[in-house]
Amino acid sequence: MLNKKDLLGIKELSVEEINLILDTAAGFKDVIGRDIKKVPALRGKTAVNLFFEPSTRTRTSFELAAKRLSTDVINFSVPTSSVVKGESLIDTALTVQALGADFVIIRHSSSGVPHLLAKKLKASVINAGDGINEHPTQALLDAFTIKEKKGNIEGLKIAIVGDITHSRVAKSNIYSLIKLGANVRLIGPPTLIPKEMVTLGVEIFHNMEEGLKNVDVLIMLRIQMERQGKGFFPSTEEYARNWGLSLERLSLAKDDAIVMHPGPMNRGIEIVSEIADGPRSVILDQVTNGIAVRMAVMYLLAGVKR
Amino acid sequence: MNKEDIDRALTRIAHEIVERNKGIEKLCLVGIQSGGVHLAKRLASKIRLIEKKDIPVGSLDIAFYRDDLNIRKDQPIVRRTEVPFEVTDFKIVLVDDVLFTGRSIRAAMDALMDLGRPAAIQLAVLIDRGHRELPIKADCVGKNIPTALSENIEVQLKEEGMEDKVVIEKVGE
Amino acid sequence: MNVLIKNGHIIDPSLRIDGIGDILIEDGKIKEIRIQNIVPPPPHPLPQREGESLKIPYPSRGEGKGGGKDSGLRTIDATGLLVVPGLIDMHVHLREPGFEHKETIKSGTMAAIKSGFTTVCCMPNTFPVNDQASVTEFIIRKASQEGYCTVYPVGAITKGQRGEELAEIGTMRNEGCIAFSDDGRPVMNSLIMRRALEYSKAFDVPIISHCEDLTLSEDGVINEGIISATLGLKGIPDEAEQIMIFRDILLAELTGGKLHIAHVSTEGSVKLIREAKTKGINVTAETCPHYFSLTEEAVKGYDTNAKVNPPLRTKRDIEAIKEGLKDGTIDIIVTDHAPHHMDEKLREFDMAPFGISGFETALSLSLRLVEEGILSMSQLVKNMTLNPAIILNIPKGTLRQDTDADVTIIDVNREFKVESEKFVSKGKNTPFEGWLLKGCPVLTICKGKIYEW
Numbered sequence: 014m015l016n017k018k019d020l021l022g023i024k025e026l027s028v029e030e031i032n033l034i035l036d037t038a039a040g041f042k043d044v045i046g047r048d049i050k051k052v053p054a055l056r057g058k059t060a061v062n063l064f065f066e067p068s069t070r071t072r073t074s075f076e077l078a079a080k081r082l083s084t085d086v087i088n089f090s091v092p093t094s095s096v097v098k099g100e101s102l103i104d105t106a107l108t109v110q111a112l113g114a115d116f117v118i119i120r121h122s123s124s125g126v127p128h129l130l131a132k133k134l135k136a137s138v139i140n141a142g143d144g145i146n147e148h149p150t151q152a153l154l155d156a157f158t159i160k161e162k163k164g165n166i167e168g169l170k171i172a173i174v175g176d177i178t179h180s181r182v183a184k185s186n187i188y189s190l191i192k193l194g195a196n197v198r199l200i201g202p203p204t205l206i207p208k209e210m211v212t213l214g215v216e217i218f219h220n221m222e223e224g225l226k227n228v229d230v231l232i233m234l235r236i237q238m239e240r241q242g243k244g245f246f247p248s249t250e251e252y253a254r255n256w257g258l259s260l261e262r263l264s265l266a267k268d269d270a271i272v273m274h275p276g277p278m279n280r281g282i283e284i285v286s287e288i289a290d291g292p293r294s295v296i297l298d299q300v301t302n303g304i305a306v307r308m309a310v311m312y313l314l315a316g317v318k319r
Numbered sequence: 320m321n322k323e324d325i326d327r328a329l330t331r332i333a334h335e336i337v338e339r340n341k342g343i344e345k346l347c348l349v350g351i352q353s354g355g356v357h358l359a360k361r362l363a364s365k366i367r368l369i370e371k372k373d374i375p376v377g378s379l380d381i382a383f384y385r386d387d388l389n390i391r392k393d394q395p396i397v398r399r400t401e402v403p404f405e406v407t408d409f410k411i412v413l414v415d416d417v418l419f420t421g422r423s424i425r426a427a428m429d430a431l432m433d434l435g436r437p438a439a440i441q442l443a444v445l446i447d448r449g450h451r452e453l454p455i456k457a458d459c460v461g462k463n464i465p466t467a468l469s470e471n472i473e474v475q476l477k478e479e480g481m482e483d484k485v486v487i488e489k490v491g492e
Numbered sequence: 493m494n495v496l497i498k499n500g501h502i503i504d505p506s507l508r509i510d511g512i513g514d515i516l517i518e519d520g521k522i523k524e525i526r527i528q529n530i531v532p533p534p535p536h537p538l539p540q541r542e543g544e545s546l547k548i549p550y551p552s553r554g555e556g557k558g559g560g561k562d563s564g565l566r567t568i569d570a571t572g573l574l575v576v577p578g579l580i581d582m583h584v585h586l587r588e589p590g591f592e593h594k595e596t597i598k599s600g601t602m603a604a605i606k607s608g609f610t611t612v613c614c615m616p617n618t619f620p621v622n623d624q625a626s627v628t629e630f631i632i633r634k635a636s637q638e639g640y641c642t643v644y645p646v647g648a649i650t651k652g653q654r655g656e657e658l659a660e661i662g663t664m665r666n667e668g669c670i671a672f673s674d675d676g677r678p679v680m681n682s683l684i685m686r687r688a689l690e691y692s693k694a695f696d697v698p699i700i701s702h703c704e705d706l707t708l709s710e711d712g713v714i715n716e717g718i719i720s721a722t723l724g725l726k727g728i729p730d731e732a733e734q735i736m737i738f739r740d741i742l743l744a745e746l747t748g749g750k751l752h753i754a755h756v757s758t759e760g761s762v763k764l765i766r767e768a769k770t771k772g773i774n775v776t777a778e779t780c781p782h783y784f785s786l787t788e789e790a791v792k793g794y795d796t797n798a799k800v801n802p803p804l805r806t807k808r809d810i811e812a813i814k815e816g817l818k819d820g821t822i823d824i825i826v827t828d829h830a831p832h833h834m835d836e837k838l839r840e841f842d843m844a845p846f847g848i849s850g851f852e853t854a855l856s857l858s859l860r861l862v863e864e865g866i867l868s869m870s871q872l873v874k875n876m877t878l879n880p881a882i883i884l885n886i887p888k889g890t891l892r893q894d895t896d897a898d899v900t901i902i903d904v905n906r907e908f909k910v911e912s913e914k915f916v917s918k919g920k921n922t923p924f925e926g927w928l929l930k931g932c933p934v935l936t937i938c939k940g941k942i943y944e945w
């Protein structure tokens with residue numbers, strides 16, 4: 014049972030709930046592989062994509078997920094909305110609810126905004142990424158992809174490489190993969206990994222070569238160019254030299270290791286094209302699976318009797 | 320119904336299916352998750368004995384096609400749909416354990432239609448307990464068991480670790 | 493009107509009084525104290541007046557209900573109650589002028605009176621900033637017209653609190669400022685801070701330092717640690733506070749100026765201040781109830797009411813602060829009462845303003861220190877009366893004969909539930925919502941005027 018109104022983060026989910034979402038997503042993966050990619054499961058419902066931060070990928074994925082559940086979707090993004098006129102966050106959300114939204118899918122640059130709205134709204138709030146807190150559906154689709162490729166997550170050695178501090182993808186993945194029994198290691202410069210993370214049960218490596226030894230799965234994170242001016246690392250070139258994924262470094266991982274990236278990629282910085290487009294990459298599978306996982310989340314949240 | 324009653328009913332349904340369709344050319348069985356799937360497999364092996372040929376069997380999960388997501392108390396468990404053959408131009412026999420309101424069958428027909436364009440859809444059920452809410456009628460019925468709405472009927476099968484049996488019980492309000 | 497407070501348990505550290513006795517007030521001044529016995533019997537709580545809603549405090553007309561001329565004598569039976577000098581809160585934000593939607597001098601002082609404080613010192617981060625005598629004059633005039641308790645303004649150290657040029661400290665001192673601070677912001681420039689500590693010696697006023705290295709705390713909103721990492725909120729390390737405390741201690745030693753450290757929140761800060769005091773450096777320090785009552789855990793769920801600067805820290809820090817209060821490293825308890833409008837707090841955690849509406853929970857939370865055996869009752873009273881009076885050099889916090897009749901009467905056994913909607917303060921921003929607290933003032937006398945509820 015997913016006995017929740019909202020999906021705010023992986024932190025708030027139990028192992029059983031994560032597995033239920035993944036199992037349900039498997040059913041939807043079948044659906045979106047067919048000629049008729051749509052089911053009437055959530056006919057007549059309305060979802061609103063409330064994006065305070067631009068993101069074509071995630072927004073499109075949610076939009077497609079909703080449509081394939083026969084749910085109507087409205088995109089409510091910042092440039093076209095009244096947010097620019099100085100309307101408060103709460104007022105915007107209440108307006109969206111008054112439009113008849115059953116789901117409010119929210120992306121915001123401030124951590125905790127979905128939690129704030131969830132308390133104020135009757136609609137199901139789905140966190141599509143908040144600040145540097147969480148991006149739960151990304152972690153769920155990553156877990157789904159790993160399970161699909163590796164059969165099982167328990168016991169796998171999984172490396173998350175890059176800017177952990179500012180990555181909501183990394184955070185959600187850490188919580189989910191630990192809950193699912195993986196051995197998680199974080200690799201990156203000390204300026205970009207909060208040292209307190211070890212208390213969650215992860216290992217921290219600052220040396221890429223050491224960290225990649227024998228791993229089953231590599232999750233590469235996007236490096237944000239703005240960080241270099243802030244003293245987190247001196248230059249993207251130096252970052253790439255030390256923590257970029259090259260073919261040589263990939264050879265340190267297990268022979269059947271898979272490489273993931275939440276996108277959009279900085280080719281030549283955190284990952285070279287030969288790997289991104291190579292046989293070990295499952296990056297496009299992640300995109301497809303994202304739709305199935307988001308369908309599962311909406312479907313299960315809608316099925317909760319309240 | 321006990322084990323023997325169930326087996327006899329299934330044997331009769333198997334014969335009826337073969338007779339109705341004059342053989343098993345372009346015919347397949349699709350069980351509705353989960354009870355119907357076991358029964359479809361049993362019917363397939365009986366038909367194999369009759370016709371000395373294999374008949375394709377699929378399983379269908381109708382969760383995404385149900386109309387009661389909002390009113391159910393518990394969350395539906397989504398099982399896999401596995402129809403590993405082309406349904407277009409095939410005659411499909413839907414198999415379910417109990418026929419009741421007809422809503423599951425309506426959902427199953429919608430689900431099947433989304434998989435392709437079957438030549439025909441027929442319905443075989445082990446039990447028909449009445450109380451239809453939709454204009455749906457089974458082509459082959461193992462046994463008609465008139466029930467009260469306050470009763471619950473459950474088909475227990477050995478595939479699910481139980482003794483083959485049909486149980487009727489009163490549900491407390 | 494004259495007042496006789498009878499049979500109360502009187503504690504006044506300034507007079508070294510701790511016993512059962514009576515206080516006579518005449519013409520708004522303390523006339524006489526009579527102590528019957530030194531060892532107090534166990535207190536008998538007054539029967540709780542249940543279901544009675546809070547009355548807005550108003551000057552009581554006294555006993556003679558029929559006509560209430562200023563001539564009668566009102567007798568207050570304080571049996572079983574604690575009677576102490578009116579409490580002093582030397583770190584509050586009254587928000588006026590400029591932010592009257594958050595609080596006004598009227599509403600803030602009313603909340604102070606209800607909370608047992610008869611003297612408050614308001615920080616200069618208003619609009620305009622209290623960085624010149626005209627603003628000081630406005631505050632004092634407004635407080636005398638509309639205020640319920642005594643208000644002493646704290647002037648800004650630098651013009652516009654920009655940390656660049658000294659404000660007219662001498663002129664503001666003459667107008668009535670009793671201390672100087674850029675509170676809300678640190679003085680980042682060490683040379684300016686040095687000058688402030690030097691220059692203020694001429695007027696014998698303390699410099700109150702909000703210790704925060706802004707370059708290190710940049711964009712931080714809560715304590716740095718596992719909670720900030722897992723909530724995805726930018727952390728403020730202890731060191732942001734400690735680096736500045738250390739700098740200011742060194743500058744106080746260099747200049748001989750009078751340094752007072754505002755809102756101490758970390759274990760390291762307590763250590764630095766303790767060492768400085770051991771060395772004889774002229775430094776005093778304060779902390780707030782939230783720094784010994786709450787940890788960073790309180791922000792979980794993104795509760796902006798627990799967003800405060802410096803941030804709530806850890807259990808270890810709480811222990812160190814209690815230890816600091818116990819051994820006198822931390823001299824006083826203040827509220828850092830920082831009211832905000834509900835709409836300002838009801839928003840993105842990153843964007844919500846820092847601050848807790850502190851008056852109406854302060855005394856009860858502080859009484860827990862006595863309950864826990866960390867402070868004696870007389871130590872606690874000293875922390876909230878005599879100590880701030882000495883630091884600020886004001887004739888308050890005492891029951892000495894002929895001083896203003898400021899008296900707070902406390903029922904240490906009365907229990908209540910924190911309900912922010914019942915706050916007198918305009919600021920409903922409390923992280924203690926729903927807490928069950930014990931001990932609160934039942935009657936406050938300010939310059940002879942009685943307020944009760």
Ligand SMILES: [Zn+2]
Nearest residue numbers: 675676702754
């Ligand atoms: Zn401050």
